[in-house]
Structures are given as structure tokens and as C-alpha cells.
Amino acid sequence: MLVSVSDLNWPDGDGDLNKMAKNEQSNGVNGGPVLPNGFRQLDTQVAGHQFEPTNSSSSSSIGLLQDPQKGYVLKPLGKPECGERELNFYESLARARAGDVKATGESNDLTLASLSPYVPRFYGHLKLAVNQREHTFIRLEDLTRGMLQPCVMDVKMGRRTWDPESSPHKRQVEEQKYVICKQKLGLCLPGFQVYLPTNSTNSSQEGDHSVILRHGKDYGKSLNVAGFKQTMALFFNASTSDSKAQAVGSEVLLREILRQLREILDWFKHQRQLHFYASSLLICYDGSQLSHAKSSMLPSDWIRVRMIDFAHVYPAENGQPDENYMFGLESLIEVVESIHHR
Numbered sequence: 492m493l494v495s496v497s498d499l500n501w502p503d504g505d506g507d508l509n510k511m512a513k514n515e516q517s518n519g520v521n522g523g524p525v526l527p528n529g530f531r532q533l534d535t536q537v538a539g540h541q542f543e544p545t546n547s548s549s550s551s552s553i554g555l556l557q558d559p560q561k562g563y564v565l566k567p568l569g570k571p572e573c574g575e576r577e578l579n580f581y582e583s584l585a586r587a588r589a590g591d592v593k594a595t596g597e598s599n600d601l602t603l604a605s606l607s608p609y610v611p612r613f614y615g616h617l618k619l620a621v622n623q624r625e626h627t628f629i630r631l632e633d634l635t636r637g638m639l640q641p642c643v644m645d646v647k648m649g650r651r652t653w654d655p656e657s658s659p660h661k662r663q664v665e666e667q668k669y670v671i672c673k674q675k676l677g678l679c680l681p682g683f684q685v686y687l688p689t690n691s692t693n694s695s696q697e698g699d700h701s702v703i704l705r706h707g708k709d710y711g712k713s714l715n716v717a718g719f720k721q722t723m724a725l726f727f728n729a730s731t732s733d734s735k736a737q738a739v740g741s742e743v744l745l746r747e748i749l750r751q752l753r754e755i756l757d758w759f760k761h762q763r764q765l766h767f768y769a770s771s772l773l774i775c776y777d778g779s780q781l782s783h784a785k786s787s788m789l790p791s792d793w794i795r796v797r798m799i800d801f802a803h804v805y806p807a808e809n810g811q812p813d814e815n816y817m818f819g820l821e822s823l824i825e826v827v828e829s830i831h832h833r
């Protein structure tokens with residue numbers, strides 16, 4: 492049984508996620524967006540651009556949609572230059588996968604193709620009407636598909652989150668956000684949600700209950716390094732007071748997260764082709780599997796770490812490795828290792 496934390500007071504008044512947590516599929520009712528049949532707002536979206544009420548002054552802002560029948564998410568292209576870069580990125584990846592070497596030359600294509608396992612699958616783009624206006628969306632694999640208790644964390648990578656074409660103003664705005672975590676760890680936390688068994692909270696309820704805890708960017712911006720690490724431990728259900736079954740589950744989880752993170756780092760160590768600014772890792776796992784996991788079992792598909800958000804991907808300057816991304820990824824691995832070993 493699930494007890495939603497949206498019944499409780501939000502400690503940091505994180506309005507954006509409160510809005511998303513309710514996420515009523517109202518189709519135009521009470522200021523909700525009017526969506527095409529068969530689509531709904533992505534209720535596991537934890538960060539990024541979101542729907543504004545249709546009666547607000549900035550009603551052009553739209554968030555991700557979900558096609559629950561087919562297991563897709565649909566991401567709106569957003570600002571023209573960002574949308575175009577992201578679509579180009581997915582299309583060149585698809586061409587590289589298909590072995591079309593004409594586009595960039597063979598060895599570049601092989602490098603790009605070898606990134607595919609770490610990126611959501613791409614199913615082209617399409618136009619859909621939202622609030623009676625047509626928007627272009629890219630269609631991606633839903634990384635939370637099939638999960639009964641989707642625990643999702645968006646970790647933005649790198650000390651530098653502005654791209655080479657950013658204006659001085661954009662650089663300044665980016666430099667002033669998430670300052671401590673960005674500078675010390677090369678990481679920031681724009682949002683997450685996690686299902687917590689009530690026996691690891693102060694709740695006095697008994698039985699198989701969970702609460703869902705959601706935090707957005709205001710929370711992420713308030714964190715120092717210790718707070719970041721504590722939040723990661725909470726997200727992985729790795730608190731020391733957990734039951735034996737949960738402790739085993741969380742051990743399996745941490746081991747598998749580390750394996751996937753190290754594979755992505757390995758890709759970065761071998762590539763000199765692209766630099767990823769303001770890109771995120773999306774860490775997803777099914778909280779309902781934690782109490783069933785056995786340490787001898789190989790985790791199946793309930794733990795997924797993927798790179799997302801390619802709105803600011805650029806050709807590598809002077810053929811250099813992406814040190815900025817790797818600095819963040821190495822420190823993320825250290826944080827997860829420190830939770831795993833404690």
C-alpha cells in the first residue's frame with residue numbers, strides 16, 4: 492500500500508514537484524493541459540521543463556508526455572537551437588547504429604554506436620497538438636517502464652553547465668546555481684523521487700506500506716556536499732536502520748549502479764568526439780524489487796542508468812576528452828562507492 496507524501500507538508504515548499512506530484516490527467520480541466528488521446532503527462536518526471544497551467548501567462552511551457560500503452564516518453568523539442576541539437580544527436584546515433592558510415596567516418600561512428608546502451612532508445616520524432624498548438628516531440632524509450640515503484644533521480648553532470656555558444660548572461664546564471672555541489676563534486680541534483688518503506692521513516696503504520704518522497708530543484712540548490720551524499724543514501728534506500736531484506740536489496744542495487752556508471756565512464760575515457768554540457772544521468776530503479784533481491788542473483792532489468800538531455804552536445808574542442816563530464820562522473824562513482832562500503 493502506498494501513502495503519498497503529497498498528503499504531508501513539503502519541508503522545502505518545493506512547488507514545482509508538488510504540482511507534478513498531483514499531475515492530474517485533467518485534459519483541460521482546472522488549468523491542466525489538453526493532450527491528444529492516448530497520451531498523458533509523464534508522472535515520473537522529476538526535473539526539467541514542465542507544464543504550466545493553461546491559464547498562466549507562460550502557458551507555452553510544456554513537459555514530457557507518456558504513451559503508457561507502448562512504453563514511450565515524448566520530449567518536446569523546446570527552444571529551437573536546443574531542440575535541434577538534441578534531435579540531431581539522437582539521429583546521428585541512430586545512423587551510427589545502423590552502420591551508415593557516410594555521415595561522420597567509420598571510427599567516429601563506431602564510438603558513437605557504442606554509446607547506444609547508455610542512452611534511451613530513440614523512435615523518431617512526431618508532431619502532436621497540446622493545448623490546440625502543434626509541437627514537435629522526440630519519442631524515446633520510457634526508462635521507468637514496467638516499474639511498480641519507480642525511483643528516479645536526475646543528476647546533472649559537470650562543473651560547467653553552459654555551452655560554448657552561451658551568452659555571458661547565461662554563463663553567469665548557470666555559475667550561480669547549485670554552487671557548492673557543482674564546484675566541489677561537478678554534480679547537481681535538479682530532482683528525484685523515491686519510494687521509502689515506512690519502517691525506515693518515523694511512521695507508526697505497520698504492514699507493507701511505502702511513502703513516495705519527491706524533491707525538485709529548490710531542494711537540490713540548497714544542498715552542500717554532506718547533504719548531497721545523505722540524499723544519495725536515502726535515494727538508494729541505504730540507511731543503516733533498514734531490515735535485512737532491504738539491506739541485501741540495497742547492496743545489489745548499489746553494486747549494479749556502480750557497474751553501469753563505470754561502463755559509462757569507460758566510454759568517456761575512450762572518446763574524443765563529443766562534449767556534453769548540462770547533460771544528466773537518469774538513475775532509475777524499481778523500489779518494489781528491493782525486498783526480493785538476493786545477493787547471488789544477477790539483477791535483471793529493474794535498475795537502469797542512462798544518459799539523457801542532449802540539448803547542449805557539441806563537437807569536442809581540439810579533440811580533447813570531456814574532462815568536465817568525467818570529473819562529475821568520477822565523483823558520482825566515489826559518492827556511490829562510499830555508500831556501498833560503509
Ligand SMILES: Nc1ncnc2c1ncn2[C@@H]1O[C@H](COP(=O)(O)OP(=O)(O)OP(=O)(O)O)[C@@H](O)[C@H]1O
Binds near residue numbers: 538539555633
Ligand atoms: N527516456 C526517459 N524515460 C523516463 N523519464 C525521462 C526520460 N527522459 C527524461 N525523463 C524525465 O524527464 C525529466 C526531464 O528530462 P530532460 O532533462 O531531458 O528535460 P529538459 O526539459 O531538457 O531538462 P532541462 O530543464 O534540465 O534542460 C527527467 O528528469 C526525467 O524525470
Ligand SMILES: O=P(O)(O)O[C@@H]1[C@H](O)[C@H](O)[C@@H](OP(=O)(O)O)[C@H](OP(=O)(O)O)[C@H]1O
Binds near residue numbers: 668
Ligand atoms: O535548474 P534550473 O534553475 O531550472 O535552470 C534551468 C536549467 O539550467 C536548464 O538546463 C535550462 O534549460 P536549457 O538547458 O534548455 O538551457 C533552463 O534554461 P531556460 O529557463 O532558458 O529554458 C534553466 O532555467
